[in-house]
Amino acid sequence: MTSQTYAYYPGCTLRSSAKEYDISARLVCQKLGIELRELEDWACCGASSAHTTSELLSIALPARELQAAEQVGLPLAVACAMCFSRLKHAAHDLADEAKLAQVSGILGKELRNSTQVVHLLQVIEGCINTVPLTRRLSGLKVACYYGCLLVRPREVMNFDDEENPQMMDRLIETLGAEAIDWDLKVACCGASLPLTRRDIVLKLSHRLLSQARQLGADCVAVACPMCHSNLDAYQKEMETEYGERLELPILYFTQLVGLALGFSPKQLHMDRHFTDPMPMLRDKGLA
Amino acid sequence: MTLGSISPSPCSDLCNFVRERTGQNVLDCYQCGKCSAGCPAGYVMDLGPRQVMRAIQLGLKEELLASKTIWLCVSCQTCSARCPANIDIARVMESLRWLAAVEKTTPAEKEIEVFHRAFLGVVKRFGRAQELLLAAWYNLLSKNPLANISLLPGMLTRGKISFLPARVKGGVEVKRIFDKVKAIERG
Numbered sequence: 001m002t003s004q005t006y007a008y009y010p011g012c013t014l015r016s017s018a019k020e021y022d023i024s025a026r027l028v029c030q031k032l033g034i035e036l037r038e039l040e041d042w043a044c045c046g047a048s049s050a051h052t053t054s055e056l057l058s059i060a061l062p063a064r065e066l067q068a069a070e071q072v073g074l075p076l077a078v079a080c081a082m083c084f085s086r087l088k089h090a091a092h093d094l095a096d097e098a099k100l101a102q103v104s105g106i107l108g109k110e111l112r113n114s115t116q117v118v119h120l121l122q123v124i125e126g127c128i129n130t131v132p133l134t135r136r137l138s139g140l141k142v143a144c145y146y147g148c149l150l151v152r153p154r155e156v157m158n159f160d161d162e163e164n165p166q167m168m169d170r171l172i173e174t175l176g177a178e179a180i181d182w183d184l185k186v187a188c189c190g191a192s193l194p195l196t197r198r199d200i201v202l203k204l205s206h207r208l209l210s211q212a213r214q215l216g217a218d219c220v221a222v223a224c225p226m227c228h229s230n231l232d233a234y235q236k237e238m239e240t241e242y243g244e245r246l247e248l249p250i251l252y253f254t255q256l257v258g259l260a261l262g263f264s265p266k267q268l269h270m271d272r273h274f275t276d277p278m279p280m281l282r283d284k285g286l287a
Numbered sequence: 288m289t290l291g292s293i294s295p296s297p298c299s300d301l302c303n304f305v306r307e308r309t310g311q312n313v314l315d316c317y318q319c320g321k322c323s324a325g326c327p328a329g330y331v332m333d334l335g336p337r338q339v340m341r342a343i344q345l346g347l348k349e350e351l352l353a354s355k356t357i358w359l360c361v362s363c364q365t366c367s368a369r370c371p372a373n374i375d376i377a378r379v380m381e382s383l384r385w386l387a388a389v390e391k392t393t394p395a396e397k398e399i400e401v402f403h404r405a406f407l408g409v410v411k412r413f414g415r416a417q418e419l420l421l422a423a424w425y426n427l428l429s430k431n432p433l434a435n436i437s438l439l440p441g442m443l444t445r446g447k448i449s450f451l452p453a454r455v456k457g458g459v460e461v462k463r464i465f466d467k468v469k470a471i472e473r474g
Contacts (some may be wrong), residue, residue: 012416012417013416013418015415015417016417016419016447016448017418017442017447017448018447019447041455041456041457042455043414043415043455043458043460043461044410044414044415046407046410048362048403048406049403049404049406049407049410051362051381052362052381052384052403053384053385053388053403053404053407054385054472055308055381055382055385056468056471056472057407057464057465057468060464060467060468061461064460064461102471105467106467106468106471108463148362148363148365149364151368152363152364152365152367153364153375153377163368186365188328188361188365190327190361191361191362192361192402193361195398195402195422195425195434195435196396196398196399196401196402197331197359197396197398197399200328200331200361204327233438233442271445272445272447273445274441274445
């Protein structure tokens with residue numbers, strides 16, 4: 001077991017539609033000896049709209065959270081890929097001294113831009129080997145889906161390869177499961193368009209799930225609540241629109257890690273998904 | 288005709304705006320088309336990303352601000368990752384939306400613009416985004432009260448909706464950030 005402490009920024013969706021991500025992340029981190037100290041009174045980072053509206057707002061909102069982490073003097077662990085992207089972009093833009101001074105003025109607080117921002121996937125992948133697994137996820141084929149925001153653009157995110165990232169694949173293989181080789185792991189799911197241009201979300205997300213299914217995946221692992229919602233909540237609509245049976249459970253990577261660390265599907269809130277993973281898990285002897 | 292007379296110089300005002308706001312020089316674009324080839328939303332755009340880059344070089348501001356493209360871009364950043372001239376095309380696309388906001392252009396994809404306004408409206412008032420409020424606010428602004436309710440029962444039974452707006456104690460701080468940004472942008 002390791003011993004690490006992070007300031008923790010869950011992000012808005014982890015309080016509502018992605019509660020299971022928050023719950024499973026906390027369980028897993030506790031077991032791995034990673035202490036997550038939730039930032040006090042955190043606010044929205046502005047994703048997915050501030051950056052489409054105003055450059056300055058898109059930096060100032062995440063800067064408030066960067067400053068709060070700076071105050072507690074800890075690296076900031078982020079769960080949501082969208083928030084991670086906005087916080088990293090802000091930190092990148094604040095390297096410019098004039099911008100830093102301007103944004104400090106807006107916040108009315110001293111901002112040094114010294115916070116190191118990491119994603120939970122990096123944190124957990126980095127120390128999964130420090131505890132013994134309770135059960136290996138043998139026989140489970142997982143399509144690791146990174147989406148856009150974790151990896152692009154490389155010079156800002158500094159996360160993994162932009163076209164063929166491996167971090168989640170490595171983690172999943174460490175759990176004893178098989179990470180399938182597929183070429184849509186960084187393709188777009190339709191992002192924030194489900195309320196406005198559902199047609200685009202259905203087309204892009206269907207393309208992803210259809211390929212994952214054809215390549216024999218039992219489930220898709222994600223690290224982003226927006227990707228999760230698009231792939232899971234709209235899956236039935238995709239099936240109707242494209243006349244194809246998908247029934248592909250979409251799980252947060254933290255739920256798969258939790259399973260291997262001995263937590264039950266119930267503890268990991270796997271009953272919250274639209275596509276029920278239980279039949280698949282029972283079939284694999286994992287539930 | 289000399290070669291000099293056909294070079295795209297001096298740079299259009301639009302080129303300068305984009306360069307000032309994003310640090311990106313669109314004159315580096317030599318129209319290879321890799322951005323359009325990889326764009327996931329390209330199939331619904333009226334101008335592909337490559338055409339957008341060319342239009343900026345030529346200073347075609349009205350055409351660009353009236354295009355669907357600037358709203359349909361989902362900021363997936365595939366174009367930026369693949370551009371051989373290292374232009375952050377997604378950022379350039381964002382800057383056109385900032386310009387559309389400043390110039391108060393009627394958006395060609397109205398709902399998308401309304402969605403972003405609704406999102407920020409919720410954040411400004413409550414400090415955090417919250418799906419139910421966002422959907423309600425969006426429906427109100429788009430004058431379509433019953434839009435997107437098909438998922439509601441499933442969201443409810445799965446406990447995916449929280450009813451209380453998560454009002455942040457520092458909500459005043461968040462609102463102040465919005466107000467100060469607005470004041471600076473208005474000059």
